[in-house]
Amino acid sequence: MLFIAQTALELGFMYALVSMALYLSYRVLDIADLSTDGTFVLGMAVSVSLAAAGHPILAIPAAMAAGACAGFVTAFLQTKLGVPSILAGIVTNTGLYTINLMAMGWSSNVNLLKQETIFTKFRALNEFGGWYEFVLAALITVAAGAVLIWFLKTRLGLSIRATGDNRDMVKASSVNPVLTVTVGLCVSNALTGLAGAVVGQMQKSADINSGTGIVVIGLACLIIGETVVGKGSGLRGVLAVILGSVIYRFLYAMILKTSIVPIECLKLVTAVIVGLAIAAPALKAYFSLQKRKIAASRKKGGK
Amino acid sequence: MLYLEHVSKTFNPGTVNEKKALTDLSLHLAPGDFVTIVGSNGAGKSTLFNAVAGNFYVDEGSIRLDGRDITYMQEYKRSRNIGRLFQDPLKGTAPHMTIEENLSLAYLRSSRGHAPFSRISKKDRELFKEKLSLLDMGLEDRMSQPVGLLSGGQRQALTLLMATIVPPRLLLLDEHTAALDPAAAEKVLKLTEEIVGEHKITCMMVTHNMHQALSVGNRTLMMEGGSIVLDISGPERESMTVRELIGRFRAGTGKDLDNDRILLS
Numbered sequence: 001m002l003f004i005a006q007t008a009l010e011l012g013f014m015y016a017l018v019s020m021a022l023y024l025s026y027r028v029l030d031i032a033d034l035s036t037d038g039t040f041v042l043g044m045a046v047s048v049s050l051a052a053a054g055h056p057i058l059a060i061p062a063a064m065a066a067g068a069c070a071g072f073v074t075a076f077l078q079t080k081l082g083v084p085s086i087l088a089g090i091v092t093n094t095g096l097y098t099i100n101l102m103a104m105g106w107s108s109n110v111n112l113l114k115q116e117t118i119f120t121k122f123r124a125l126n127e128f129g130g131w132y133e134f135v136l137a138a139l140i141t142v143a144a145g146a147v148l149i150w151f152l153k154t155r156l157g158l159s160i161r162a163t164g165d166n167r168d169m170v171k172a173s174s175v176n177p178v179l180t181v182t183v184g185l186c187v188s189n190a191l192t193g194l195a196g197a198v199v200g201q202m203q204k205s206a207d208i209n210s211g212t213g214i215v216v217i218g219l220a221c222l223i224i225g226e227t228v229v230g231k232g233s234g235l236r237g238v239l240a241v242i243l244g245s246v247i248y249r250f251l252y253a254m255i256l257k258t259s260i261v262p263i264e265c266l267k268l269v270t271a272v273i274v275g276l277a278i279a280a281p282a283l284k285a286y287f288s289l290q291k292r293k294i295a296a297s298r299k300k301g302g303k
Numbered sequence: 304m305l306y307l308e309h310v311s312k313t314f315n316p317g318t319v320n321e322k323k324a325l326t327d328l329s330l331h332l333a334p335g336d337f338v339t340i341v342g343s344n345g346a347g348k349s350t351l352f353n354a355v356a357g358n359f360y361v362d363e364g365s366i367r368l369d370g371r372d373i374t375y376m377q378e379y380k381r382s383r384n385i386g387r388l389f390q391d392p393l394k395g396t397a398p399h400m401t402i403e404e405n406l407s408l409a410y411l412r413s414s415r416g417h418a419p420f421s422r423i424s425k426k427d428r429e430l431f432k433e434k435l436s437l438l439d440m441g442l443e444d445r446m447s448q449p450v451g452l453l454s455g456g457q458r459q460a461l462t463l464l465m466a467t468i469v470p471p472r473l474l475l476l477d478e479h480t481a482a483l484d485p486a487a488a489e490k491v492l493k494l495t496e497e498i499v500g501e502h503k504i505t506c507m508m509v510t511h512n513m514h515q516a517l518s519v520g521n522r523t524l525m526m527e528g529g530s531i532v533l534d535i536s537g538p539e540r541e542s543m544t545v546r547e548l549i550g551r552f553r554a555g556t557g558k559d560l561d562n563d564r565i566l567l568s
Contacts, residue, residue: 151420153422153423154419154420154421154422155407155408155411155418155419155420155421155422156419156420158400158404158407158408159408159411161397161399161400161404162397162400162404162405162408165397165398165399165400166393166394166396166397166398168389168394168395169394169395169396169397170379170397170408171378171379171382172356172382172386172387172395172466173382173408173409173411173412173465174379174380174382174383174411174412175379175408175411176377176379176380177379233399233400
């Protein structure tokens with residue numbers, strides 16, 4: 001049981017970075033960035049390849065920079081070339097498949113055998129016993145969250161938030177929406193890259209298909225977290241993604257352990273949860289209208 | 304101050320929906336001018352504002368502001384010098400951000416995009432508080448509340464403050480009181496006159512209220528079919544009555560004013 005909790009916490013904190021990225025793109029900027037799957041693998045590929053070459057620490061900023069580049073491409077497509085934002089993400093995602101293969105030396109997976117990772121280096125400090133993986137993952141995620149909270153309060157961060165909130169207003173108040181969308185997507189994809197980088201070094205491998213469905217899982221975690229913590233900007237948003245991600249991983253571990261839901265069905269279950277959660281306001285409106293209609297027809301019938 | 308020379312704009316050229324929105328329009332504003340603009344629907348009033356603000360580029364002609372040619376300048380760059388208020392009070396503010404954050408965005412204009420990582424300082428906060436208290440709406444005590452909670456009148460007053468917190472060279476008011484209830488409309492108009500007067504901002508205001516058109520500001524334009532058909536100021540304007548203004552419109556265009564709102568107000 002403790003082992004399950006530990007794994008869930010580790011994975012929860014690591015994958016919270018993906019949800020954090022989606023919080024920035026989907027919630028703050030109001031752009032559904034579907035390049036997330038590809039960017040996650042890109043971060044993983046860059047990180048593991050560099051770790052294999054003996055640079056596990058350098059691998060982390062490199063993966064983030066690679067992610068930011070992917071974000072730049074998506075942003076460029078939608079701001080300058082007029083590609084609809086969802087399509088821009090899909091186009092980038094498709095292109096990234098080849099880039100990711102290239103980053104892994106044209107092979108579909110890379111494994112770290114004896115090479116050092118940030119986790120083995122951290123274990124060597126001998127401070128946290130068996131919890132070193134969790135501590136490091138938590139440190140990275142909390143640090144990223146703190147930087148994000150700080151960033152959203154700066155002038156540039158405010159401009160990015162306003163771009164997602166009211167684009168008309170932004171143009172009329174001397175902020176360049178092209179710049180804010182670009183910076184926002186670069187930061188968001190850098191976070192996704194960071195997630196891939198950390199996960200890759202933790203599991204000591206990178207696989208070309210390991211990003212499939214990550215965007216939906218990330219959204220699920222975001223929505224679970226917002227249900228618990230409530231929607232909000234800055235601190236609340238970051239707390240929501242971390243908590244949501246940990247809860248999701250706990251549920252995942254429970255399902256694995258107890259086999260209530262066959263593990264093959266988990267992606268479908270996740271998709272249904274996300275679909276329902278995003279549909280919730282529309283469903284609520286529909287049912288309340290039906291209720292009123294029924295009430296009205298009863299009244300008439302009673303006369 | 305503001306020079307428009309032979310400006311023309313046609314929307315959807317070459318299609319059945321072709322619309323000549325501005326036709327060879329020339330206009331010159333002196334510094335400190337407060338111009339009111341009237342005209343029926345589709346006369347080109349909003350198009351004129353959009354052309355000046357940079358919502359689109361004009362097909363022909365040139366626009367100069369303060370000696371600088373801004374004909375092909377991008378919208379967000381022009382907005383450093385041009386403040387804008389729309390009829391819809393929801394358009395000018397970000398609803399999920401706090402009053403303080405909205406003001407801080409508007410205040411960016413002063414720093415010209417430098418220091419992108421600076422935060423709202425104590426000094427900024429004091430300035431915002433002081434400016435908000437001038438609105439006399441109690442907003443200075445609600446600075447950390449989201450703007451979405453405010454009423455239309457409060458939001459429009461806040462937008463006015465945002466547009467003028469760094470006094471712009473030119474202020475464009477597109478029927479900015481038309482969607483408000485009468486009391487709020489009066490209040491916002493009064494604030495407008497105060498702020499514009501205090502900073503001597505050059506200002507253009509579209510209105511459908513003929514009385515307002517003659518009583519506010521120092522010059523009145525009337526538009527029809529994408530051009531200016533009447534331009535009065537000075538003693539001629541002072542002695543003009545609403546009835547005469549409507550008469551002049553009929554004489555100038557050979558048409559009756561088609562807008563109920565104009566006739567009723």
